Amino acid sequence: MRLPKSLLAFALLTAHLPIAAAQTITTPKQALGFNIGDDYHVANYTQLEAYWKKLATESDRMKLVSIGTTSEGRPQYMAIFSSPENLKNLDHYRDISRRLSLAKDLTDAQAHALAKEGKSVVWIDGGLHASETVGSQQIIEWVYQLASRNDEETLRFLHDSIILCVAANPDGQELVANWYMREPVPEKRKAEGPGTSPPRLWNKYAGHDNNRDFFMANLAETTNIDSQxxxxxxxxxxxxxHQTGPAGTVIFVPPFRDPFNYHFDPLIPMGIQSVGTAIHMRFIEEDKPGSTMRSGATYSTWYNGGLRTVTYFHNQIGILTEIIGSPTPWQLPLLPSKQLPTSDLPYPVKPQLWHYRQSIDYEMTANRAILDYASRNREQLLYDIYRMGKNSIERGQRDSWTVSPKRIAAVEAAAVDPERAARPGRAGAPAEGGRETSAPAKLYDSVLHDPAKRDPRVYILPATQPDFPTATKFINTLLKNGVTVLQASSDFTVEGKPYPKNSYIVKADQAYRPHILDMFEPQDHPNDFRYPGGPPIPPYDVTGYTLAMQMGVHYDRFYAAVEGPFKEITENLASPPTGDITGETAKTRGFLISHEYNDAVILTNRLLKAGCDVQWLQQPTEGLAAGAIWIPATPKSREIVTNSVTKLGLHATALATTPTGPTIKLKPIRIGLADQYGGSMPSGWTRFLLEQFEFPFEVVYPQTLDAGHLHDHYDVLILADGAIQRRAGSGDASERPNGQPKPEDIPAEFRPWLGRITPKTTIPQLQQFAQDGGTILTIGSSTALADLLHLPVRDGLTELRQEKEEPLPREKFYIPGSLLRAQIDNTVPLAYGLPTSLDVFFDNSPSFRLAPDAELNHVHAVSWYKGPSVLDSGWAWGQQYLDGTAAVVDIAVGKGRVVLFGPEIAFRGQPHGTFKLLFNGILTSASNPR
Known part of the structure; x- marks a missing residue:
């Protein structure tokens, strides 16, 4: 029998691999002392690093590289696998992958030729969520198998592909593994229950939210991964x-449920479906039951911030799986509903005692299924990523439209009443029976593709905007995500509007156009209900997150090509123009800086740390709004101002006379940031911000709060979302909170972290702190402190039912992570430097109604919602209920104050546009102005 040419070629190839077969490869057990997947055993990152370094010396198909350092300073390693021949030409194949992905200056014929020559590039990671230990362990086993196996399939993988194996969260792996393994008797090691989780977040700042950072790239690990x-x-x-799989199954594998993001190229959802189907089929072929898809879990492809979801906006096929498993054996339960085969669960699994190695074996099957798909479809994958990039470039060069629910609603309205076509609206819940009537075909062009609603081709960020350094930070998020950004080398004009030198230009005619649109344009999430009039279906994550809006960046849209004196930013990151001081002379009495700069707070903190005088002017001065920062000149302050404004990109004006009028004199601030045993993600993100903007602070745990005398140690306490629950019940600190261990079960150094904020023990101490002159800043759910202190505000999102005020049900009000337009009173110190309206991040957040005598009780609404439609990006069902409610409230309590921030003003380190609310609240806490 004659072999087909392809098999004959492969046979000839494998005949030249005797060296690989003869290599001696250290096994995991030889390196670690146990096999990967052995019950009661988890390898930490130190062990992974040492093992991978050893394998790299033993295998000629492996190259080990560091992709950067982690938040805690560890090297983050990536193991690259391919055939020895491919590794010799690694730069060449990497360049082919780059050229096809960016799709720039290539013809279809050239792309086909490159796809034929190139190797598919496949990324496989593990351990991003460190508590999901199957991921971090399978990547160790996977690297070993790639280094050691010489079966025909593995050699084909190595010939056809370049495989990038990444430890996604080294710090977390080290912490979680060491915590689990601290018990010397293996059989006593537990993976669930009180005391089994580490005492702090397993990402230094973000914990689980490290998988929500990928369009923002705040974290070191995210930046490393995005760069690759x-x-x-x-x-x-x-x-x-990822882990854990849906109850009653073993593993979730794509396809995902709807909706997918409307900016995707259509090849993305089809590619996800194709790869996912290949994985399901291989599980069944290997008699591994229990894989589910689509309706089997809540996972969708809407949100941009996840590791696998951000890839969709870059024309890459991102696969997420969620598997069961634990180093401690556990019982897979019997769920009767999961025993009936369906199209989303074709092969149910029987209940059984589940062992760790079973999960590892499933993961190996999934890895091999993906590599098999990449090998067999190598040319198609390479060409398709080019085709998607080319599609994006072409769409950015012509009139194009993104169809969304609002546009569908406009067509439906026009079909009934043409005059309604231009009115704002959105698609509602599905009609009874799912029936839909047709609309006149002419509406396709006149309404659905309304020329006034087409996608922009160019975005320009003028260098004259009030906070250009923050605009530069936004640009850097795009650069980290591979977007091409231009900068003006001289002044220019577009459609009659002048722009200065250094303005940023982002053109949409590039391969990553979906990401660009998603960062600049509002998200329009469909109304998604279980049935008409029924409860909403919660999205996988937030629904509205437009980064330019969150960051308060000013930008203009243009709908035709724009040319000018532009140069591409080729450095890794952009920097704002060097800051300057104008008017400085020997008679300079001080320096004046706008409060609109976020980074002015860094300068302020440096000056306060050095003992310099810093004041806020309470009246407009020298063309600057109230809140301008006045720094009297001394040799020390002059040095700090000169060095800082230059590097931070701030503009300072030197004055020969001291401004007149009332001022707020700032003082060094003693900050306490509340946290809890096990770590709080909102508190972690707040800690990240405080460090970035150079605030001094201490982390405070409930036992410290309960001890009282707080004003002796702090001027301000920050209670991030989750520190207090919105409807806190009674309780005492002596009660052991659910999920927390007994003190004797953890090391002594962590016992002071135990406890929780309780009405009986903690709240009286917080009240006394405020009475004594302290400031308490509460965010999100922690604004429930107002109820506990009986302050003159009430829940703004209630209705009267049976003569009792009750929270609005989800069927009437539901806003899961969206950007809302809020009004601001920027004449008060808490809101200095802000515009009169801005976007706030609202995640089913509280809002407030003030008592009739609020002003008499020194209660002030600093921000509020106005009008029946406040949604700017995302999904807001029942948003009209917010009309007239307050978003931010400043309340006098004794000599001090309590500030209620309903929106998530520091959410995941993203909404730079609302950071000033937090910063101003901190800096005014010692002076306590009202």
């Missing part, structure tokens, strides 16, 4: 391992 995905390797497939 979008600026170095450009893989066609990336596989992100």
């Amino acid at each position: 995905l979008f600026r170095t390797w450009y893989p066609q497939i990336m596989y992100n391992h």
Whole structure:
């Protein structure tokens, strides 16, 4: 029998691999002392690092590289696998992947030729969520198998592909593994229950939210990973391992449920479906039951911030799986509903005692299924990523439209009443029976593709905007995500509007156009209900997150090509123009700086740390609004101002006379940031911000709060979302909170972290702190402190039912993570430097109604919602209920104050546009102005 040419070629190839077969590869057990997947055993990152370094010396198919350092300073490693021949030409294949992904200056014929020559690039990671230990362990086993196996399939993988194996969260792996393994008797090690989780977040700042950071790239690990995905390797497939699988099943594998993001190229959802189907089929072929898809879990592809979801906006096929498993054996339960085969669960699994190695074996199957798909479809994957990039470039060069629910609603309205076509609206809940009547075909062009609603081709961020350094930070998020950004080398004019030198220009005619639109344009999430009039279906994550809006960036849209004196930013990151001081002379009495700069707070903190005088002017001065920062000149302050404004990109004006009028004199601030045993993600993100903007602070745990005398140690306490629950019940600190261990079960150094904020023990101490002159800043759910202190505000989102005020049900009001337009009173110190309206991040957040005698009790609404439609980006069902309610309230309590921030003003380190509310609240706490 004659072999087909392809098999004959492969046979000839494998005949030249005797060296690989003869290599001696250290096994995991030889290196670690146990096999990967052995019950009661988890390897930490120190062990992974040492093992991978050893394998790299033993295998000629492996190259080990560091992609950067982690938040805690560890090297983050990536193991690159391919055939020895491919590794010799690694730069060449990487360049092919880059050229096809960016799709620039290529013809279809050239792309086909490159796809034929190139190798598919596949990313496989593990351990992003460190508590999901299957992921961090399977990547160790996977690297060993790639280094050691010489079966025909593995050699084919190595010939056809370049495989990037990444430890996604080294710090977390070290912490979680060490915590689990601290018990010397293996059989006593537990993975669930009180005391089994580490005492702090397993990402230094973000914990679980490290998988919500990928368009923002705040974290070191995110920046490292983004650099490989979008600026170095450009893989066609990336596989992100997670845990835990849906109850009654073993593993969730795509396809995902709707909705998918409307900016995607249509090839993305089809590619996800194709790869996911290949994984399901291989599970069944290997008699591994229990894989589910679509309706089997809540996972969708709407949100941009996840590791696998951000890839969709870069034309890469991102795969997420969620598997069961634990180093401690556990019982897979019997759920009767999961025993009936369906199209989303074709092969149910029987209940059984589940062992760790079973999960590892499933993960190996999934990895191999993806590599098999990438090998067999190598040319198609390489060409398709080019085709998607080319599609994006072409859409950015012509009139194009993104169809969304609002546009569908406009067509439906026009079909009934043409005059309604231009009115704002959105698609509602599905009609009874799902029936839909047709609309006149002419509405396709006149309404659905209304020329006034087409997508922008160019965005310009003028250098004259009030906070250009923050606009530069926004640009850097785009650069980290591989977007091409231009900067003006001289002044220019577009459609009659002048722009200065250094303005940023982002053109949409590039391969990553979906990401660009998603960062600049509002998200329009569909209304998604279980049935007409029924409860909403919660999205996988937030629904509205437009980053330019969150960051308060000013930008203009243009709908035709724009040319000018533009140069591409080729450095890794952009920097704002060097700051300056104008008017400085020997007679300079001080320096004046706008409060509109976020980074002015860094300068302020440096000056206060050095003992320099800093004041806020309470009246407009020298063309600057109230709140301008006045720094009297001394040799020390002059040095700090000169060095800081230059590097931070601030503009300062030197004055020969001291401004007149009332001022707020700032003082060094003693900050306490509340946290809890096990770590709080909102508190962690707040800690990140405080460090970035150089605030001094201490982390405070409930036992410290309960001890009282707080004003002796702090001027301000920050209670982030979750520190207090919105409807807190009674309780005492002596009660052991659910999920927390007994003190004797944890090391002594962590016992002071135990406890929780309780009405009986903690709240009286917080009240006394405020009475004594302290400031308490509450965010999100922690604004429930107002109820506990009986302050003159009430819940703004209630209705009267049976003569009793009750919270609005979800069927009437539901806003899961969206950007809302709020009004601001920027004449008060808490809101200095802000515009009169801005976007706030609202995640089913509280809002407030003030008592009739609020002003008499020194209660002031600093921000509020106005009108029946306040949604700017995302999904807001029942938003009209917010009309007239307050978003931010400043309340006098004794000599001090309590500030209620309903919106998430520091959410995941993203909404730079609302950071000033937090910063101003901190800096005015010692002076306590009202």
